[in-house]
Amino acid sequence: MLNLKANNELKRWVKTIFIAIGLTLVIRTFLFSPYVVDGASMEPTLHNHEKIFVNKVYYSDHFNRGDIIIIKGSDENYVKRIIGMPGDEIEMKGDQLLINRVPYKETYLAENLKFAKLQGSRLTEDFGPIVLPKNQYYVMGDNRLKSKDSRNGLGFIKGENIIGKSEFVLFPFSKIRNIK
Template sequence: MSGKNSSKSVFREYFEAIVIAVLLALFIRTFVVQAFKIPSGSMLPTLQIGDHLLVNKFIYGIKVPFSGKMIVPFKKISRGDVVVFRFPKDRSVDYIKRVIGTPGDTVEIKNKQVFVNGEPIDDPHAHISSSAILDKKVSPRDNFGPILVPEDRIFVMGDNRDNSYDSRFWGFVDQKDVLGKAFILYWSWDIKEPLFSFDRFASIRWGRIANLID
């Protein structure tokens, strides 16, 4: 009898440990940190295809899960932050871009140069791959605005300016849809190579692992 009770006790301990571990993992993913993989080149050269990074989900504050409503704010989203957010056109998809304009800012682009509140910004992360200048009537890529960023919204752009689908094309991001700030790379390799292959292993970018995201 005691042996049967002992077996039940051990089973219960394992079950409780698993439940606690799952709840803890869900809590961490919801409120603390979340992993994210870079699937495109819109943030080159800052972030490469195949980079795996961690997103700090509590740096801006504590939100109500699913609704995105801020209940305990910590700090404001700042220009230059690299943020992960729900894509406004399809909120089931997560995007990553750099914040260019915050509420109250006036954003304008003239011949690829970004201006905020009438002043050209220091833009060290911007990568320009094409010398061609597109007219505003053709595309908003190189000439855009001016446009005022509304309250509770942000204007974002990819660092790979000539190859990024961002606020120039689809508008502002609601701050409640911002999941967090990207802060560190924990893994990086070439995802075009077959998984479980020597080429995939050989493509590991050891020098990028543990790099902070600026």
């Protein structure tokens, strides 16, 4: 009798463990996942080796300008900020981003712009105007001097290549914060 009870208990534990593993795999694959920032292209917003929480439930018609997204590349994934939306005309003149010919304030660049001006240089080379095709996004890193992005290698980003939107920094624990 005792052996039968122990056997049933073991079966319950094995079943519970398999359900937990299955749920974890489904959640990480389709809903939420951690992602490690690799490099300095998003500084000072995100730093090398920080772990961010990525919401994979976003669909391409729910992304907004300024969202920090994870992009599926051919060799690796990238973390970048959406600058241009499908159909936008974007242009950069003298470190001023113009969207549909209207100046757009990039408050997240304040620290980097100060540093560039102290160095007597510009943060972003002039480009455009560029009109984005349907279902294509233009992305850039916040650290424009050290970023591989739509300007210099990634090109336009198709909506289907966006893995998800980053929500907050998860690690290191001393720097947990929302991402804007």
